[in-house]
Amino acid sequence: MAGLYARESRSVSKMAHLRFFPQAVVGGSGAYLTGDDGRRLLDFSASWGAASLGHAHPALRDAVNRALRDQAGASYLSSANEPCVLLAEKLLSLVPERARGRVWFGHSGSDANETVARVVVAATGRPRLLAFEGAYHGGTVGSMAVSGHPAQQGARAAGLTLVPYPNSYAAGGPEAAKAAALAHIEQLFATVLPPEEVAAFFIEPIQSDGGMLVPPDGFFQAVEAICRKHGILVVSDEVKVGLGRTGRFNAFEHSGIEPDIVVYGKGLGGGLPISAVVGPEAIMNHAVAFSLQTVHGNPVCAAAALAVLETIEHDHLAENAASTGQALREALQGVAARHALIGDVRGRGLALGVELVVDRATREPAARQTALAVLRAFQLGLVVYYVGVNSNVLEFTPPLTLTKSQALEGAALLDEALADVAAGRVDETLLADFAGW
Ligand SMILES: Cc1ncc(COP(=O)(O)O)c(C=O)c1O
Structure with a gap:
């Protein structure tokens, strides 16, 4: 470990670190990053999905340059600005009717x-609020309060109830997973949890940080029906898997539901910080000065987000996520056929997960091997991290611009990494500095 990575440790706090290997980058283009040692790294994370168009995309660069050339202020708190208005108008056109209020x-x-x-x-x-065990809705006090991820070091809200997310792999099939999860909710409502006291149910259309869990068919339709019956708002957290990544613009569309409130982030700014909440006017205009930070709605990030949405549409990136995702998934299934460590390959489009297990029969999580696999993949030139409540699911959220040949290149690198892990060729002592999560 030398160079930039070592220097960083002498000046930058670790509090935001989530490190899996000594990665230090000095640049990037498309699906590749450039390491400070000059190596080219194929980026299958895209900074946890944030670099949705890949790195240094010309549309993003041009939009940011234009917005900075004649800068319409730095905030929307005390002034309207055009990029924000255009972005709001665009986002309203992309959500179901019931969410089409304000942004x-x-x-x-x-x-x-x-x-x-x-x-x-x-x-x-x-x-009261409902959310899923294993859900990651954020890292601030108020977002941790409605999350269920075990890695978080924050308190849950007093009014929060967490319910199990259906895990088809662990339950031995989607129907069993669905039935158990729905029965749990119904049982809660029939006993300790008065549904008329619940304001909203936070859902993840695919539970990403919890292990890239894909909901069984019909599950969210049943959840939606329960919510409608009791007047509970459905909030779809599209932060990681929305915006084309699953092959549709909104990830909830695969489940055939219409949420009341839709939350976007990460890939919305293509790497620049911007998020959006879209929902009914009665909720979204509840009060003025209710939730604000100084450079919220800054026109530079809003212009970047507009460029991202235009590029997704114009370059058919949701379609690319579907077809390249299918190619990647098939390649990963081929890798699974060669490695007993892989228990399951799942996901939608370019939101894919590979669960590693010690034993396919018992499905015992292989956390140590997962940490070794991502470390070895990095040494070979592939950036991929892991997620899951048991730290044993490789997560693939590459740029939406990924090509089929890049997908195959990445799968081949993973293949090699897993072979090295299985053969004991990876130095376990290197893991000491990388806690992951
Ligand atoms: C589904 C989901 N929601 C919300 C967040 C929080 O986003 P951020 O870390 O950009 O605040 C994340 C981050 O991983 C996420 O995956």
Whole structure:
């Protein structure tokens, strides 16, 4: 470990670190990053999905340059600006009718989910919220409060109830997973949790940080029906898997539901900080000065987001995510056929997960091997991280611009990494500095 990575440790705090290997980058283009040692790294994370168009995309660069050349202020708190208005108009056209009210802008998935958690309670007068075990809705106090991920070091909200997300692999099939998860919710409502006190149910259309769990067919339709019956708002957190990544613009579209509130972040700014909440006017206009930070709605990030949405549409990137995702998935299934470590390959489009297990029969999580696999992949030139409540799911959220040949290149690197892990060729002592999560 030398160079930039070592220098960083002498000046930069570790509090935001989530490190898996000694990665230090000095540049990037498309699906590749450039390491400070000059190596080219194929980026299958895209900074956890944030670099949705890949790195240094000309459309993003041009939009940011234009916005900075004649800068319409730095905030929407005390002034309207055109990029924000255009972006709001665009986002309203991309959500279902029931969510088509007003748009709030923030910096991150965290501040967006925190804002939703506060406003739904304030606007409905209902004190309780529902979310899933394993859900990651953010890293601020208010967004951790409505999350269920075990890695988080923050308290849950007093009014929060967490329910199990259906895990088809663990349950031995989607129907069993769906039935158990729905029965749990019904049982809660019939006993300890008065549904008329619940303001909203936060859902992830694919539970990404919890392990890239794909909901069973019909599950979210049943959840939606329960919510409608009790007047509970459905909040779809599209922060990681929305905006074309699954092959459709909104990830909830695969489940055939129409959420009341939609939350976007990460890839919305293509790497620049911007998030958005879209929902009904009665909720979104609940009060003025309710949730604000100084450079919220800044025109530079809004212009970047507009460029991202235009590029997704113009370059058919949702379609690319579907077809390249299919190619990547098939390649990963081929890798799975050669490695007993792989228990499951799942996901939609370019939101894919590979679960590593010690034993396919018992499905015991292979956390140590997962940490070794991502470390070895990095040494070979592939950037991929892991997620999951048991730290054993490789997560693939590459740029939406990924090509089929890049998909195959990445799968081949993973193949080699897993072979090295299985053969004991990876130095385990290197893991000491990388806690992951
Ligand atoms: C589904 C989901 N929601 C919200 C967030 C929080 O986003 P951010 O870290 O950009 O605040 C994340 C981050 O991983 C996420 O995956």
